[in-house]
């Protein structure tokens with residue numbers, strides 16, 4: 001039995017009052033709070049072993065390199081990826097956005113003929129197709145839309161059901177023999193809906209397309225195994241999984257990482273560099289990690305991964321499901337509509353809602369005045385909001401430190417919104 005109250009006690013930031021009320025943090029889909037173990041890991045790194053990794057013969061460099069690679073292995077374990085030397089499947093990035101842009105840029109480079117014969121599987125040309133879903137965060141939508149513009153490939157998308165789930169009933173129509181890339185979110189950052197990705201991956205592979213998963217909103221909340229899911233690439237951010245900002249990870253099947261040309265160029269990614277002919281790049285993951293790496297953040301992200309595994313991903317999932325059930329009661333309030341599935345099935349504790357007649361910013365301020373932190377805006381998912389006939393919404397989202405009482409506090413506060421703004 002996991003003591004979630006004790007876990008909450010590991011987050012010093014939560015122990016404060018906001019506007020005279022105990023802080024209720026329900027904005028973990030934007031960024032999670034950090035436990036002491038993670039905060040200490042970053043500070044300890046600077047106090048004891050700070051040095052650049054993978055170069056330098058001195059002892060601190062050796063220790064920081066070891067800590068960096070151990071962190072990579074912990075993160076790999078969290079998502080079921082390979083970590084053995086020479087078989088690494090985890091690339092360090094600056095975050096999910098950086099990882100997705102890395103892929104789109106690398107595919108663009110392959111389309112220009114870079115990366116030789118092996119990279120041809122990533123090359124796009126007019127007549128080819130890139131497929132995303134309407135549920136995507138802008139950090140999937142825009143890099144792959146730009147890739148389509150750059151290469152002349154057609155840009156297509158899988159639409160949503162009425163309650164905001166990615167459709168799977170028309171995949172054969174949308175994903176065709178011309179489709180080369182399919183990029184889909186694992187969990188909608190607005191709807192909280194878990195995408196039924198198995199049939200999408202199956203269809204993508206049946207037509208020979210590469211499948212990319214946006215795992216930003218799944219890795220922090222669900223047990224995820226990229227090998228079992230058979231995804232080709234996946235990107236996510238450390239800061240949403242109780243780790244630091246400024247760092248994220250890109251998973252790639254080893255054989256695909258080996259075939260993928262680099263996207264960023266500079267130090268630490270090149271074996272041989274010349275003035276008068278082409279450089280010879282290193283094997284993955286170094287090939288994709290140009291420049292000085294965010295070492296302390298990676299080390300702390302490794303601690304976050306370990307910390308989550310110690311609690312148990314199944315336990316985290318089950319705990320947050322109880323909070324989701326409570327948050328979904330927002331939909332029982334007169335004049336409040338939930339943007340996403342109403343039932344607590346195949347979803348996480350991310351619940352976006354619209355309050356009829358009250359601007360989302362006014363709602364956010366009213367809720368904030370009671371010490372409750374929720375999100376306001378389009379959550380970088382404008383097409384999702386258009387699907388619901390809106391431009392913006394409010395979003396409550398859970399983390400492992402939330403209690404059912406936190407969700408109740410929000411639901412109680414929400415009951416007073418329309419009366420306060422005199423639209424009832």
Ligand SMILES: Cc1ncc(COP(=O)(O)O)c(C=O)c1O
Nearest residue numbers: 095096097137139189214216237
């Ligand atoms: C589903 C999803 N994808 C991608 C991102 C982008 O993550 P980051 O801003 O950390 O790069 C987010 C963050 O909000 C997200 O929720």
